[in-house]
Amino acid sequence: MSQGTPAATDGWQPSERARARAAYRRTQHRRALLVAGVATALVVAAVVSVVTTAPGWERAREAFFSPERAWEVLPEVAAGLWLNLRVWVVASVVALVVGMLLAVVRTSRVPALFPLRIFAVGYVDVFRGVPLLLVLLLVGFGLPALRLPWLPVSAAFLGGLSIVVCYTAYLAEIFRAGIESVHPSQVAAARSLGLSRGQAVRRVVLPQAVRNVTAPVASMLVSLQKDSGLISILGAVDAIRAAQIATTGDYNFTPYVVAGLLFLAISIPLTRLVDAWSARQGWRGELRGVAGAGVVR
Structure with a gap:
């Protein structure tokens, strides 16, 4: 292998389209986390509000908590x-x-x-x-x-x-x-x-x-x-x-x-x-199936 090949490999940079796709995925991931967090907070707040404002909450709290x-x-x-x-x-x-x-x-x-x-x-x-x-x-x-x-x-x-x-x-x-x-x-x-x-x-x-x-x-x-x-x-x-x-x-x-x-x-x-364990086994099973079939998905 020539000496110029490693240098060419080390100097590789992703294309503009690849960088744009990566940035889009990061944006979508952050947006999904934000929506999930807000939805969870709203549900928890609603449940807490309903429970704590119930007429028998004080008595239930003493009897159960x-x-x-x-x-x-x-x-x-x-x-x-x-x-x-x-x-x-x-x-x-x-x-x-x-x-x-x-x-x-x-x-x-x-x-x-x-x-x-x-x-x-x-x-x-x-x-x-x-x-x-x-x-x-x-x-x-x-x-x-x-x-x-x-x-x-x-x-x-x-x-x-x-x-x-x-x-x-x-x-x-x-x-x-x-x-x-x-x-x-x-x-x-x-x-x-x-x-x-x-x-x-x-x-x-x-x-x-x-x-x-x-x-x-x-x-x-x-x-x-x-x-x-x-x-x-x-x-x-x-x-x-x-x-x-x-x-x-x-x-x-x-x-x-x-x-x-x-x-x-x-x-x-x-x-x-x-x-x-189930997720890990499923992933490994998929890899074994791909390797055995000799195809790339």
Whole structure:
């Protein structure tokens, strides 16, 4: 390469049209930010005005937004939230594993697994169609009635079991969609290389399937974290139950607001991480598709 080439490259300047387009984009971006900011400020001001001018605002503020009461009940509600987090982690791991197994069984074409496929279909249909609250009541009050000596009957265990039973059905369908999104030619190519069908599923299909459904699975786990608060109806002293106990006697509902804020402090960052991951996966997927097709969009 001649010595004059780098100098020519270093001296490159965008054309007048390119500079005009860049300036136009910056102007449009600033204008969009200004409009969004003004619209948001107007909406917030309208909501605040309506709420604070309501006839019962002072009474509602004392009953729901008392800083002193919030600080007083924060340790008890936070201790209850720790139970919710433990139930969430354990239930998530179990539901992921069992859901994956159900998806593999349901998509299998091995004749000997036909009874298990029928069970997987029935399981998914039943527990996707029954409300979680109803499952909590049936499991929470039905299993202890059997008096099985080996079955724990604590409210936290039975509540977590109910959540696992329901969310396993949803996760199984998500994983099944991911498995079926992998083209059959992937299995054929793996078999041509000498892999058995089981090895092809384990080493070729499942990694791609999990990668394809990472975002919806993560969204489902965020929802599971929120629904872990439903174990309070069985008597487990979680964040919601602790807030309920704290409201007894004085009818100040600030503890419920504290519990809600603690749940939001966990769910909102998780949701933003899922959104960022989804956007990143979508961008990378588009690049992989472009590279594989050998075209430029």
